[in-house]
Amino acid sequence: MRRYGPAVLLALVGAAILRVSAFSELYLRYVQPGLRPCLVVSGVLLVLLGVVVAVLTRTAGKQDHYDDLDQDLDDQDHYDDLDQDLDDQDHSHGHDHGPAGPRVAWLLTLPALALLLFPPPALGSYSAQREADQRAARGVGSFPALPSGDPVDLTLGEFGSRAVYDSDRSLRGRTIRLTGFVTRDDDGTWYVTRLLVACCAADATTARAEVRGADAPPVDTWVTVTGTWRPEGALGSDAAWPPVVDAASVRQVAQPDNPYEKR
Structure with missing residues (x-):
């Protein structure tokens, strides 16, 4: 044999x-x-x-x-x-x-x-926390107009880009809806987080938004957060990252079939 x-x-x-x-x-x-x-x-x-x-x-x-x-x-x-x-x-x-x-x-x-x-699970909070908030160097500028009607569904990557670099402040006054998994800092600050990949999980980077106004679900729980953007810091500055969303509602959801966003 x-x-x-x-x-x-x-x-x-x-x-x-x-x-x-x-x-x-x-x-x-x-x-x-x-x-x-x-x-x-x-x-x-x-x-x-x-x-x-x-x-x-x-x-x-x-x-x-x-x-x-x-x-x-x-x-x-x-x-x-x-x-x-x-x-x-x-x-x-x-x-x-x-x-x-x-x-x-x-x-x-x-x-x-x-x-x-026993296929291994998708990358989660541990991988996201190992990511040192590295972001691609982008210049401040205008973004395409958002779709009409609220709430508008955005990926974590697009929300972060608009919040940090959009000179037109297109997020101001809009109700946005973000879906991702929960990560937390040691001080209790929590985030809705998504991993961005270009090809596969090996090249994953992190996109996240700090959530305020709602209690944190357990780490790695998938949630949909609906709320409004709170501007923080000057455009393109470190103070503007990570972007902040004031939550009106936080709803637990099932992990999507594709847990990653395309970078």
Whole structure:
């Protein structure tokens, strides 16, 4: 069975990829939606490659068996038999790992099984707190007009950009609605937060807004905050970040299928 280790590992990794991409929306925890076809193709190819490796391994095993039978028929001499036995013993002691690799290699199946059975959650408050509020350098300027009607739904990224850099102050007097997960500072200040990704979770950065006028839900709870923007600091200054929203209501919601915003 050990000789089938590489085939099993390939098939497990492929099945895990298909599990999160082809048969669920879990891949959105890790990558952008546009990468789904690549994940599906990769999963299918890995499963097929595992099947091919298993077939080749089985064929090679049968050939080795036939070769051993031929060798037994050719070995007529008693001393040759003894020599063959000694060689077999040397082989079993000197090459314990065999052609399929060391037994410890089977441990590589554990991460694949974990992804297949227990996909890790999306990044949350811990990752957001590790982000040192780094922001792309942007100049102060005008933004496109907001849609008419209140409340207006904004991403955390767009709300932060307008609050900090919009010279027209387009957020003033508008009721806005933001959705994200809860993070908190040690002093009790809390934020509605979202992680922004360009490609995948590995390049995530943080967008957040400080919420005032409402009690903080538990950390990592997903909420929709409806309220108004409170201007803080001069445009483009550190004092303007993070932007502040005076909450009229805070409603707990389910985590969206895609927990990230596109950067």
